Amino acid sequence: MEKVSIGLLGFGTVGTGVVRLLTKDRERLEERAGCKIHLEKVLVRNKNRARKVLIDNRKLTTDVYEILDNPEINVIIELIGGVDQAYRYILRALKNKKNVITANKDLMASYGEELLLEARANQCDLYYEASVAGGIPILRTLTDSLGADRIQKMIGIVNGTTNYILSKMSGDGLSYEKALASAQRLGFAEADPTSDVEGLDAARKMVILSHLAYSIPVKLDDVKIKGITDVTREDIVFAQKLGYTIKLVGISEVNNGDIDVRVEPTLLPDGHPLAAVENENNAIYVYSSALGETMYYGAGAGEGPTAVSIVSDLLAVLQNMALGVTGNHIFLPKKELHARKDNLVDSQFFVRMHIKDEPGSFSKLTDLFREQNISLGKLYQEPIPGRDIAEVAIVTHVTNKVLFEKSFEILKQLDVVVNAKYFRVERG
Amino acid sequence: MEKVSIGLLGFGTVGTGVVRLLTKDRERLEERAGCKIHLEKVLVRNKNRARKVLIDNRKLTTDVYEILDNPEINVIIELIGGVDQAYRYILRALKNKKNVITANKDLMASYGEELLLEARANQCDLYYEASVAGGIPILRTLTDSLGADRIQKMIGIVNGTTNYILSKMSGDGLSYEKALASAQRLGFAEADPTSDVEGLDAARKMVILSHLAYSIPVKLDDVKIKGITDVTREDIVFAQKLGYTIKLVGISEVNNGDIDVRVEPTLLPDGHPLAAVENENNAIYVYSSALGETMYYGAGAGEGPTAVSIVSDLLAVLQNMALGVTGNHIFLPKKELHARKDNLVDSQFFVRMHIKDEPGSFSKLTDLFREQNISLGKLYQEPIPGRDIAEVAIVTHVTNKVLFEKSFEILKQLDVVVNAKYFRVERG
Structure with a gap:
């Protein structure tokens, strides 16, 4: 394999970060991959917009089929976000036998199982490390390093926005409204923060994590979700008096053939390693039968972390391509579990x-x-x-x-x- | 590849744990590996000793060459410890084209480079995840997930004994002597704790981590080492008054072509995620250019964690064997760095x-x-x-x-x- 050609869908912040990494570290990446890495085409909305990285303008296109149906292209990186369009594009790419890398958690939480089955059927890879906690290599850890172990439970601080808000309410004594405004000012929260503060974003990530950790299909509807909009400064103060920190955590647990996945504001004892996870950072605390308790900590998102996750996925895909084993590594759900009843x-x-x-x-x-x-x-x-x-x-x-x-x-x-x-x- | 035969050198605590995992999870592991996993022979000192796991007595041998020179055996797991003998056995196994998995940090810190070169020359794998922080999949994370990134610095709490001692001095107000005695009582410290409390064990792990993280040869002699025997209860108290926790950490940093590796008691600000790592737990805090700051936390050692690291390595080796790519993944040092001068x-x-x-x-x-x-x-x-x-x-x-x-x-x-x-x- 002398050369791999990549098609990039989307040229926003993360797309720019990916192009920057591929340019800056080209030599080192090609040495690791053992082949030339060629960026063939980039799907953009507007070809004339100024870009933050140097790129040959002829590589830009507004026609997605120039990428999806291009026989030269072996790997598609999907960074356009949203669900329906991204779903159609990825499905077509897979049917055209292209390997796919995506950072799209909404898509993977809703259609992950179907897309993985399609990838497997086409002997293609579908990698999505960047969809959960972009700055923490958690998906690879769950499949590779914990592959010989049995995961029993995960507790995740997987939404940077709400962790930032609760940190500011806790540490600086801000009200919810002021902490949210501060998060918006710093770019940690959207103008419409609903999906973050209501816990939906965290729930999607817990679906993806649970799917991988337990090899079972988990649906977003199975997750009990409660956001942080009811958490007041006083709740935090009185929790502190009893030795606890309030965090928005996702908890996913299997036990006796049942599964329980929930996202809700939860008190963590002050000595718990998750209680020390501050600001926009993320962490996933894993209980497994042999390793015991492990934790993986890092930035939740951001151009750099997300881009490096994408490029790590790309290196894995290139390795699989060189070995002729794309699609083999794809995890397929093996059994169904019932949602645990509250009683x-x-x-x-x-x-x-x-x-x-x-x-x-x-x-x-x-x-x-x-x-x-x-x-x-x-x-x-x-x-x-x-x-x-x-x-x-x-x-x-x-x-x-x-x-x-x-x-x-x-x-x-x-x-x-x-x-x-x-x-x-x-x-x- | 229908069947893989394994030779185990050493049948102590970790060896027992490995046999237990291979027995208990055989079905699941074989499904993942895609082949039968057969334990062929186990090297023991005494064939008649009572064992904590059920094993066919005919598999036990006191003659190492029945394993090293056995053409049936494809993979050797070395758990006898020590340096000289283990070095000779592994070298012979590699020359006999057997893949090797070891938990031996003393060996890898001293002869890692040489053995990796030998493995590569024989197209064999040499995996050693369990040699550093047995309960944290850190080596795989450094090579795979951070492979697209550039690591700049690592701070590690990589010795459970000293972290336990300092935690007890800090939290329970024990003197150094009493904390050490407590660690010995609980089996966290050896009767002769020198290698732990003087920092040598931590230094060996920092050598292995630095080797992998920066793709450079690092020698134990390059590490500046200071242990915890001079740390008093009062040092801890007055550090606390200024908002710091004292931990024995290994620090490894590259900068402008220099490398600086040291192990010494160090003050960490109370908000630092490493400051919350208590008792016998380990954690490695990594600074890399794209991901930023990440931390990997878990048990430092113990039968379960170390055994699962060994079996994870085994799964990786089996995958490489199936693909015919053993030896390809071996990292080889690429450049030399100079030890940074104190000035x-x-x-x-x-x-x-x-x-x-x-x-x-x-x-x-x-x-x-x-x-x-x-x-x-x-x-x-x-x-x-x-x-x-x-x-x-x-x-x-x-x-x-x-x-x-x-x-x-x-x-x-x-x-x-x-x-x-x-x-x-x-x-x-």
Whole structure:
């Protein structure tokens, strides 16, 4: 194999980063790949726009079929984003026997299984390392290094925007609104931050991770999702008083043939390595039967990290091409698991409430928890000056989720309780 | 390729773990490997000893050549440890065209380059993931995932024993002696802990990591090594007062054609992800030009983690055998770098001293630092009750190492200074 020709779909920030890496490190990359790497065509919206990297203008095209149907091109890198169009383009590329690399998590979370099957059928590679935590080589680690192990559970801080917001609320004492505005100013949050702050982005990444880790098809609909818009500065403060940090985490767990995937604001004990993951950084904490607990930490996104993930995928594809084994490495789901029912989920919970600051009110709470067979771990109470109300924070011991939720509904009806909310707590 | 036959050298804790994994997960591993995995022979010292796993006694042998010269055997797993004998066995196995997997860091730190060249010459694989941080797939990450990137610097907590000791001194307030005794009781430290506490074990791992990360030959003699035997409980307490945690870290850095590899007790700012790595755990923090900062965290050793690293290596070897590409993936050093001279090393430093508690004594210190052009960052002073002596802790700004050491010698001679010591400080 003397030369490989690449077609690039999309020339935005990440596309620019990929072209920059391919140009700057060409010699080193070609030495590793053992062949010439030729950028044949780049799909753009506007051929006349100024570009941040030097590129021969004749390589630019606005016609995607000049790339997808070009017999010279062996590898397609898809960076246009979105779902429907990207899906059609990648499907056509695969049918045309082209290897595909994509950073498109929305697409892989929705159509990953179908596209992987298509790639396999055409003996083509489909790599997507950059779709989850662009700055952390997590997908390759799950398939290669943990290949001899059994993964049982993953906890991921996989959305940089929400981790940045919660870090600022926690460390700098900002309100949610101010922290979000700061994230938007720095480019860590979109003008419309819905998909991040409501947890959808994290859920998509957990689908992709779960798919790979357990060799099972996981659907976005199976993920229970709760975002961070209800997390207040006070929730964070009282969690801290009990020794916890609130993070938006994705949790994915298999057990006895069931799978449980959820994204929600969760209290992590301060000593937990994930609790130290600050700002826009990401980390994935993996529990596996032989290796035990491992964590993979890095930048969540950004031009550099995402581009290097794409180029790492490209090197893997080139190696497979040279060996004539493209498509062989593709993981195919092997079994189906059922979504775990909530009555089989056990957890600790953090309850924060305002109660009337009058004699006996605290014992009404503890009576309720005792009646419901929920035992309490940590407790914190402080009067709110001048309001005849006390702030109460409780962390329960491990209890059944359905039992807890039922008890919480009763708790809210108690005459001494002014208001109450709860979050899940992850054990250390 | 229908069947692969394995010869195992050594049947201690890790060997038992490997046999257990190969037995328990045989079906799943063979499905991944696409061939039968057959354990042919195991080298033991005593054939009649009771074993913790079920094994056919006829597979045990005390004659290593029944394995090394056995034409049936394709893959040798070396777990006998030590350097000279293991070196001879592996060399012979390679010359006999057998692929080799080893967990032997002493061997790889001393003879890694030579053995890799021999493997390459014989078109055999030589994998050694388990030799560094058995519970973290770091070697594969450096070669595969970071293959498209340029690694500039690594900071590693790569010795579980010393990290456990420092964690207990820091968290539980134990003295060095008591923490060491606790580590020995729990099996985290050897009866003779010299190689761990003096930093030699960590240095060997940094040699292996540097070798791979920068594609250059690094010798153990090039590593500046300082252990933790001089770290006291008080050093830890006063570092904490200034917001730092003391860890034994290995630092390896390339810059302008120079390389600097050192192992020494180092202050890490409390917010640094490495500062949260507790007890016997390991972590490697990597700086690379495109990905930025990433960290890989997990158990440092233990039967399970080390055995799974060995079996992951085995799966990689089996894949290479099936593709007929054994030996191709072997990294060969490409260039030589010079050890950086200390006059080119810049760092922050933490100085802890006792000074006479009398008027003007503190200003004599600050005068000295000003004369020497070393500017001070954080300062802490407190009188020691009833002793006319004050405890002083200082963190300097970044300064030249040679200049700092010269100034430190002058400082020790000041009449107001009773005693003084210093450690390096890593920036956050």
